[in-house]
Amino acid sequence: MKMKKLLAVALTSAMTVSLMACGSGSTDTSSASASSAAPAAAATSAAAAATSAAAAATSAAAAATSAAADSGTLSYNSIELGTTGTDLTASIKLLTHHTDMLKDDYTGTSWSSYLAEFNKMYPNITVDIEGITDYANDSLLRLQGGKWGDIMMIPAVDKADLATYFIPYGTVDDINSTVNYAVQWNYDGQCYGIPSTANAQGIVYNKAVFTKAGITELPTTPDDFIADLQKIKDNTDATPLYTNYAAGWTMGAWDAYISGTATGDPDYMNNKLLHTTDPFRDYGDNTHPYAVYKILYDAVSKGLIEDDYTTTDWEGCKGMINNGKIGCMVLGSWAFTQMQGAGDHPDDIGYMPFPITSGSKMTATAGPDYSFGIAADTTDDNKLASMIFVKWMTEKSGFSYNEGGLPIAADDTKMPALYDSFKDVTLVVDNPAQSGEEDLLNKLNSDSELNVNNGGNDKIQKIVEHAANGDESFDDIMAEWNTKWDDAQSTEGVTAAE
C-alpha cells in the first residue's frame, strides 16, 4: 500500500517536473550542448588562429578576426576568396525569400547547386538555407525574436536599428569601390547590406502582340503608350495592359517608377520627395509621379485593361502573356524570367523602358533587390564564414546574372539579354538619404499611410477603382495624396518647399 502511494507521488512529481521542463527545455539543452561543445570549439578556433596567423602576411584582417577580440575589424574588401578562411570550420544559416530556389525543379540554378559550388572552395563551411514564404512579414518577426541564424535578406527595418541587428561590411566608400547598388542599407557611413541582385525598372511586354498591333517603335511618352495600348485593343484580341489588380502587391509595383524613371534625378526618391510640398501635383510636362499614376488611370478609364480586374489571377497571367493574350504588364525585371518560363513562347517576351522621358534621354530607375545582412549576435567564426559566403555569392556564383539582374560586383560587366532595349536608357540609382534623414521616408510613409515603394498597394488599387467607376477624378485623387503627404511632413517637422 505504502509502496503504491510512494510510486504514485513519484510518478506525479516526475510528470510535473517533466512538464515544467518542457518550457525551459530548449535553453537547457542548448546550454548543455554548448558547454560540451565549448572545448572543441575553443580548440578549433585556436587552430584557426594559428593557421591564419601563418596566413597573416596575406590577410591581416582575417587574423584580427580569429583573434576574436573585435568584430568591427572584419571587412568585406579584405576578404580574398580562396585564401581567407579556407581552414575555417563553421556552420551558418541563411534565411531567404527565394523559396522556389529550394526546389529541385527550379528552372534556374537552385540553392543546392550554388552550395555545391561554394563547398568546392570552402568544404568546411556548411550553409543551411531556410526559405520563408511570407518573407517581408515573417522575417521581421524572426529578426525581433533573435537567434534566427547568420545571414538574412534584410527586411524593412529602420536604418537606425541596423547596427543592432547586423554587422557592417565596411565603410560606404570602401564598399562602393567593389560593389554596385549598395545604397539601400547604409547608416552612419557604414554599409550593412550587400545586394543579392539588382534590377532596372521597366515593363514586361509581348513582342508578338506589339508587332501584330502595328507598333513599330517602343513608346517613349505616356501619350504614345496610351495610343499603343489603344492599337493593341483595336487590332488584336489581347488585353492591352493587365493590371493584376487582385493580387495587390503587383499594384504596389507602380511606385517603383516615380523616382529615377519619371524624373531622371537620383536624389528624387530619398531626398527631394521628402522635402517637396505636394509632390503628386501635375508638373505639366508628363514627368514626375503624377505622370506615372496618370498612365494607369487613363488606361483604366479608356477600358484598356482586363474586363473584370477584381478576379485577376497572378499565376494565370504568366501563361497569358506568354501566349499572347496580354500586351504588357508593369512589373520589375525579376518578372521577366518567370513570364518566359510560363509557356511555349519565351522569345516573345520582352522588357521595355517605362514610357516617360524627363530629359533628352530616357531614364530608368535601377536599384538593389533584397540585400544580404549578417547577424550581429552570432559568433565571430560564423560572421567571418557568412561574409565569405556573401562575397562568394556576389563575385563567383553568377547569382545576379542567372536571375536576370544587373551586375553587383563592380568589375562585372555581363548584362543579361533582357536589357536589350535599354541600350539608350540611362540607369539612375537612387542616392541614399542625407545623414539624419535615413528613416524619414519610412516615417512619412507610415504617417501618411501612402507607403510609397513600401507595399502601398491599396492606394493604387483605389486609382483603378475610381477610374473604372468614374466616381473621382485623377486630380482629386492626387490632391488627396498631396494632403496626406503634406500632413505627414508637418507631423515629422520636415521643411518642405515647392
Next chain:
Amino acid sequence: MEQAKQKETSSFQKWFRSRKGQQALVLIVFMSIPLLLLFIFTYLPFGEMVKFSFYNMKYVGARKFVGLKNYQDVFTRKDCFGALKLSLYYMVGSVVQLLLALYLATVLSFHVKGEGAFKAVMFFPYLISGIAIGFIFKFFYTHGYVWDTALTWFGFKLDQLPYWLKDQKINNISLVATSVWRYTGQNMVLFIGAIMSVDQELYEAAALDGANRWQQFKHIIMPSIKTIITLNVILSITGSLSAFEPPYVITDGANGTGTYFVIMNRIAHTSQKVGLASAMAVVLLAIIFLVTIAQKVFFKYFFRSADDEDPRAGERREKQIEKYRAKHAARNGEAHNG
C-alpha cells in the same frame, strides 16, 4: 531511518496527508499547467496589446507614449470606424444563415430519407480551409466562369449579369454569401445535436393533442434548444464583427470590401501603426462585449420559461379570458335576441 522520518508529523504534513490536502494537491497540479498556458498565450499578450494601444510605435524601433490619441483616431477616421458598417452585411448574412440552419436542422430531425447524406453534404463546406474557399470563390465569381455559366442555364444572358466582385453595390453581398455557404452546415449540425436531445415522447404527446409540425417546433423544439441558439447567435454576431477571411483572400480588402479586421491588418502591417491597430482591436473587443451583453439581455426576455414567467403575462392572459368571455356573452345575447 525512513520510517522514523515519516513518524515526525508536523501539522502541515498532517493536513497534506488528509483527504482535503490531497484534493488541494491534485487541484493545484492539474490547474496550474492549463492556467499557466492560458496566462502566457492569452492574457499576457492581451495586456501587452492594451499597453501598445497607448503608444505611437512600430514593430521595431522606439516607442512614444501618446495617451488616448490612438483611440481618438479610431473613432474619427473614416476608414476605421466606417469599416464596421460592412459588418452589417455580415450580420444580415448571419441571420439568414441561422434561420436556414435552424430550418434544415428541424426538417432533418424529423427522420427524412437520406438524412445522413444530406447532413454530410451540407456540413462539407465547413471542412474546407478558409483560404481554399477564398480561391474557389474567386474563380466562382469571375465574370463568365462558374456562377455566370450556371445562371445562363436558367436563361440569364451573360452581358446582363453583374460583375459579382467588381460592382461595389453587390460585392459585399457576394462575399457574405461565401461565409453563409461555409458556416450554415456547421450551425445546422449543432442544432441537430441539440434537437436530438429533446424527449421524443413530447412530440407524441403533442401530436395526440393535435399540434402540427410548426406548433411542435415553436413550443417544444425552440424552448429546448434555446441555449444553443443563443450560443450560435453570439458566435455569428462576433464572427460578423470580426469578418476577415472572405475579404482578405478573395478581394484583398480592395474595392470597398475592407472589413474592420482587414483595415486593422493593413494599418498594423503595411503602415506599421501598431499602436493604432492595437487601439482598434481594443475598441472591437469592447464592441463585442457590449453586443454580447445586449444579446444576453434580449434572449433572457425572449426565451423566458414557464417557471420565471413575466408577471404581466398572467394579467394579460386574465384580460384575454375576460375579453373572450365578454365577447362570447355578447354573441350569445345577440343570438338570443335574434
